[in-house]
Amino acid sequence: MTNGDKHNLRVGLLFISPWILGFLALCVYPLLSSLFYSMCDYSALSPAVFVGSQNYRDMFADAIFWKSVYNTIFFAAFAIPLGLVMSLSLAILLNFDLPGKGIFRTVFFLPSLVPMVCLAVLWQWMLNGDLGLVNNTLKPAFGAVNALIGTHLSPPNWLQEAAYAKWGIIFTGLWGVGHAVVIYLAGLQGVPRHLYESAEIDGANFWHKTWHITLPVLSPVIYFNTIMGLIGSFQVFAVPYVMTGGGDGPERSLLFMATYLYQNAFDYWNMGYACAIGVALFLLILALTCAATKLSEHHIHYEGK
């Protein structure tokens, strides 16, 4: 290394030193100690006692833990694809260059600004079984179906019924897709116009153009957003926590992995066990991210490749 190189290295490291400090204190250390505590009996009130694989063995035998895994995967399995379809559709529709485009974009975006706690309180009221706006909008539709085929169906009491509570959380989340709409809309501006024009000359219709031009060009953005959505969905906590008044819903239907981790850490002060759940959550996210990357490898088109 020349003197200039050494000087640059020193100055470069000096500039990034706030991040290095944060990286060591708030990433490396917590990750390693989470791994260590997961093998300890630890309450944060007294020193940790090493217990080997005990927490993990308890975890594998813990039906409540598996319930939280199931709930989390269920939520992610519907929230991510529904959010993707909805945000992409809205972005493609907005890209039609119709009057009021800017206003529509703002309208779709606004809900994604609502703080989590407000979101939860508002949608708890929206989803109220008798008085909520959702069911009062659905009632006429149910009434029409009942009159037509002689049934007695009625909309569910979303958050109070174990079978529907997670759907309540999923719908609440869909209200916030505007963030992704803005990102996709920006990506759509990058689609070269001449591609559409030459496709039109070849007689391509709207669906052809969407399927063969728009989606391939957007694929890197879709991939990135999906990975971020995956990481976010597996951490779902605030909305169900607030909606259940700090609980986990009827028959634990709103107990997610982050909820169970929180309960163990801060309700039962069973922090070793909480860390074991954390390690499981981390590995699950890592595995799914790798799987998604592998699966999408051949479907992502990067410009210039």
Added chain:
Amino acid sequence: MKQTRENNRFLNLLVFAVLVLAGIAFLAPFAWMVSTSLKPLGETMTLPPRWIPGTIQWRNYPDAIAAMGDFWRYTGNTVFLCAMTVAGTVASSALAAYGFSRIEWRGRDTVFLVLLATMMIPFPVIMVPIYSLFKSLGWIGGFKPLWVPSFLAGAFNVFLLRQFFLTLPKDMSEAARIDGCSEIQIFFRIILPLSKPALLVVALFQFMATWNDFLGPLIFLTEQKHFTLALGLQSFQSQNGGTAWHQLMAASTLVVLPVMAVFFFTQRAFVEGIASTGGKN
């Protein structure tokens, strides 16, 4: 040819209709929130619900403020935390982003990949050790756990600013170096003044994140006098959930309003900022 044009017109009309319907669906919850917040309690329970309250009861707002405990104190706490975290994030992320973009040093791009990887670590996974760390520092129950980390350059903001710094021409820095400017002088005199839009975006994102944060205040704050608005609203809700909807909606409206106001004044920067986070690279 004529038929295609007819088709296009029909398609445009259809798309416009779908957008209007979707727009109404996206706005309805806001209208419902404000409408409920102005109703007397009895009227929140009438069926079918009415959009325009029969009697408009403004009193719900002062009542909700009184019922939430110390609303103004929560507001002060939230504003304080927003100010500290915005200052910390902008300062530390700009420094780190400069080091990752405007100086060539060995291993820089490898370290940057590490930084990107850290964005994937979920907070719940590391929150227990972080809690223990702050506990051993005696910080639990105070504000420090909620603002000190922002001075340690969060990965996402460093990433955003680095992308922006990379777009600034290199020759300006080179010319300044030949004139004998040090890196810190170049940073302050050339790069920062040119980066105001990007710095504004980072500041806005951080303001929103702090205003909205729930899990952080929930685990680190122990006394009511330290509560943020988000925590205060949750605590109010858990005591009144399922009953005082008119006041809960008034309180929610009050917590949402400042966020909306900030958005409307900075809409352009905000939307462009989000558009730039699409990970096209």
